[in-house]
Amino acid sequence: MKSVSVEKLSISFGAIKVLNDVDFSVEKGECFGLVGESGSGKSTVLRCASLLFDNWKGEIKFGDRSVNEMTLEERCRTMQMVFQDPYGSLHPRHSIRTVLSEPLKIHGIADREERMERALVEVGLPAGFLDRYPHQLSGGQRQRVAIARALILEPDVLLLDEPTSALDVSVQAEIINLLVRLREEKGFTYLMVSHDLAVIDHMCDRFAVMQAGRITEVLPREAILGNQATDPYARELIGASLAYEHAM
Numbered sequence: 098m099k100s101v102s103v104e105k106l107s108i109s110f111g112a113i114k115v116l117n118d119v120d121f122s123v124e125k126g127e128c129f130g131l132v133g134e135s136g137s138g139k140s141t142v143l144r145c146a147s148l149l150f151d152n153w154k155g156e157i158k159f160g161d162r163s164v165n166e167m168t169l170e171e172r173c174r175t176m177q178m179v180f181q182d183p184y185g186s187l188h189p190r191h192s193i194r195t196v197l198s199e200p201l202k203i204h205g206i207a208d209r210e211e212r213m214e215r216a217l218v219e220v221g222l223p224a225g226f227l228d229r230y231p232h233q234l235s236g237g238q239r240q241r242v243a244i245a246r247a248l249i250l251e252p253d254v255l256l257l258d259e260p261t262s263a264l265d266v267s268v269q270a271e272i273i274n275l276l277v278r279l280r281e282e283k284g285f286t287y288l289m290v291s292h293d294l295a296v297i298d299h300m301c302d303r304f305a306v307m308q309a310g311r312i313t314e315v316l317p318r319e320a321i322l323g324n325q326a327t328d329p330y331a332r333e334l335i336g337a338s339l340a341y342e343h344a345m
């Protein structure tokens with residue numbers, strides 16, 4: 098069953114075509130990666146899917162519903178986005194309680210205290226963190242709060258935009274392991290942007306290689322080791338990443 102389907106997705110900013118007929122789909126419960134050079138349009142795909150950009154053409158569906166036909170409430174309960182930078186994505190003067198309670202209030206959900214505590218525990222933080230402010234947390238703890246905020250309305254799909262790349266290397270693995278565990282426990286579907294093929298290899302079932310606003314090839318995770326890509330650009334990208342890992 099398809100959880101996310103993207104067909105002929107295109108968007109331009111001024112005269113520049115940033116996405117050009119992007120097509121892919123993600124099965125329910127799958128983790129699907131988007132990789133490619135900087136500026137190839139990876140984050141733009143997520144921003145279109147979450148309607149942060151709405152001037153795109155084509156079709157984006159969650160399940161059998163076109164994202165454009167969904168109400169804001171349906172969209173929030175279907176998919177949530179986690180951003181790269183946990184410093185920028187949490188308001189500095191809002192306590193964690195405020196961060197987590199706002200979506201619950203907006204959606205008229207009653208058992209708020211219990212839900213907030215559960216969300217924090219699910220991301221590996223003590224319930225006592227509800228009364229802290231972002232500056233009282235480490236980068237990894239902030240990203241855990243951002244993930245708790247994404248979970249709190251119990252969506253099916255998480256759109257992950259380089260969720261670990263702003264973090265210290267030592268913390269990156271913790272957040273990746275948290276995301277892997279949450280997917281196993283909750284059956285989430287992930288659509289994840291990363292420039293790091295090691296992260297894709299660890300987390301994703303399949304991934305699409307993007308170049309200049311197009312998908313050049315969709316590959317299973319197993320294609321990374323031994324570089325089984327057929328498209329020349331995808332081969333080059335995977336080859337460079339494998340060479341780098343060997344050199345380390």
Ligand SMILES: Nc1ncnc2c1ncn2[C@@H]1O[C@H](COP(=O)(O)OP(=O)(O)OP(=O)(O)O)[C@@H](O)[C@H]1O
Pocket residue numbers: 110115133134135136137138139140141142290292
């Ligand atoms: N709001 C915008 N207005 C104008 N141009 C934009 C806008 N958003 C993105 N772009 C351009 O679209 C292109 C793709 O950007 P995008 O952030 O999707 O790339 P990316 O593949 O995610 O890159 P990175 O890995 O560096 O984050 C870039 O050239 C960027 O400058």
